[in-house]
Amino acid sequence: xxxxxxxxxGQETVKQxxxxxxxxxxxxxxxxxxxxxxKMIKTAIDKYGRLDILHNNAGIEGPLGPTESVSExxxxxxxxxxxxxxxxxxxxxxxxxLKQGGGVIINTASIAGLVGFADMPAYWASKGGIVLLTKTxxxxxxxxxxxxxxxxxxxxxxxxxxxxxxxxxxxxxxxxEGAPWTDGASxxx
Ligand SMILES: NC(=O)c1ccc[n+]([C@@H]2O[C@H](COP(=O)([O-])OP(=O)(O)OC[C@H]3O[C@@H](n4cnc5c(N)ncnc54)[C@H](O)[C@@H]3O)[C@@H](O)[C@H]2O)c1
Numbered sequence: 001x002x003x004x005x006x007x008x009x010g011q012e013t014v015k016q017x018x019x020x021x022x023x024x025x026x027x028x029x030x031x032x033x034x035x036x037x038x039k040m041i042k043t044a045i046d047k048y049g050r051l052d053i054l055h056n057n058a059g060i061e062g063p064l065g066p067t068e069s070v071s072e073x074x075x076x077x078x079x080x081x082x083x084x085x086x087x088x089x090x091x092x093x094x095x096x097x098l099k100q101g102g103g104v105i106i107n108t109a110s111i112a113g114l115v116g117f118a119d120m121p122a123y124w125a126s127k128g129g130i131v132l133l134t135k136t137x138x139x140x141x142x143x144x145x146x147x148x149x150x151x152x153x154x155x156x157x158x159x160x161x162x163x164x165x166x167x168x169x170x171x172x173x174x175x176x177e178g179a180p181w182t183d184g185a186s187x188x189x
């Protein structure tokens with residue numbers, strides 16, 4: 001089941017899955033809203049009878065700038081999608097996973113949840129929070145056969161990264177140079 005704030009993007013993803021012979025449905029959700037998240041979980045259970053894997057992946061970056069420049073509204077907006085979204089998704093998925101005897105929760109944090117970065121404090125802090133929330137839930141539910149992990153990607157070229165770099169080749173190259181697996185070959189193209 002594909003769940004996203006973007007109806008257009010979600011429907012396009014379903015189309016691509018179906019074109020490759022898969023089965024998928026789309027549900028529109030704002031992961032920061034409890035009622036939406038409850039509806040998302042209920043839709044999955046009604047349609048498929050169980051819930052094996054929840055991937056809490058939605059995220060927004062918020063504005064770029066040092067801590068004193070961040071408005072309260074931006075702080076709350078980023079935190080409620082990135083961190084509260086992971087909490088809500090897990091909160092409403094876990095009862096079904098307990099009922100069926102287990103499940104898997106995967107949260108997308110970031111390399112920025114492990115080390116410090118400057119100038120997007122709400123985003124980096126939310127990713128650090130996801131790492132700790134993941135550890136907490138992993139401990140809480142390990143004995144109940146629910147595995148909770150997070151993944152901490154480095155830079156991946158997606159619309160989010162394009163917004164961050166402004167699609168500027170210089171900015172993209174700077175990020176590539178920081179990646180340990182890069183030999184510079186892609187930079188010279
Ligand atoms: N791109 C990177 O370099 C990178 C690195 C580390 C971690 N991440 C993380 O990976 C995840 C995916 O990011 P991405 O790079 O694909 O970003 P993206 O902006 O390309 O995609 C984010 C998706 O989340 C959806 N979304 C945003 N707010 C939502 C909300 N309130 N409710 C439901 N859906 C919502 C968007 O519609 C979009 O489909 C994020 O959690 C991001 O923080 C990305």
